[in-house]
Amino acid sequence: SAVISQKPSRDICQRGTSLTIQCQVDSQVTMMFWYRQQPGQSLTLIATANQGSEATYESGFVIDKFPISRPNLTFSTLTVSNMSPEDSSIYLCSVDFNGVTDTQYFGPGTRLTVL
């Protein structure tokens, strides 16, 4: 495995604003994923981010609300747009280092509170 970092680790934001979360990996990976974990709940996949192509979004998530960038094989960003208190969650990025085993490793998460 390698080191996965996220910025910011936590933030408190006002409704109507946007926040961009960064995910950095210290080695090149093909597959990067963004998850949301609402308070007391399990993890839900938002989208899969592949370098050089548009992100693939899961049902219930749209690009206008959660735009994603993947400019290279070590970095991705997730933006939470026009936030409301319902967006208060932990947002986690994960990577699949080895396409053969499909084993995913997670970053430390970004804890977002929207007032």
Next chain:
Amino acid sequence: GIQVEQSPPDLILQEGANSTLRCNFSDSVNNLQWFHQNPWGQLINLFYIPSGTKQNGRLSATTVATERYSLLYISSSQTTDSGVYFCAVLFSGNTPLVFGKGTRLSVIA
């Protein structure tokens, strides 16, 4: 549809006790992972175990793919074992990783 069910949803243990957590899944799998989410929210990989048995210290896991379940064993539990344990499954057919709802474990001294 594809499902991942974990039991029990909550578990309280006295320090030193043993426990078994269960994960049932609804279809054939390419991958199954167990994670521990600590109180700070960090997800820690415990096992990659689509089949068979693995052990790592006080933790071990067994997946019986033909019967569509996996078990996570925690022996001689410690307060630092507290947190939420998630089972996550990659079903055959290139679907995304599907998480169960987790088992919330509290180990008390």
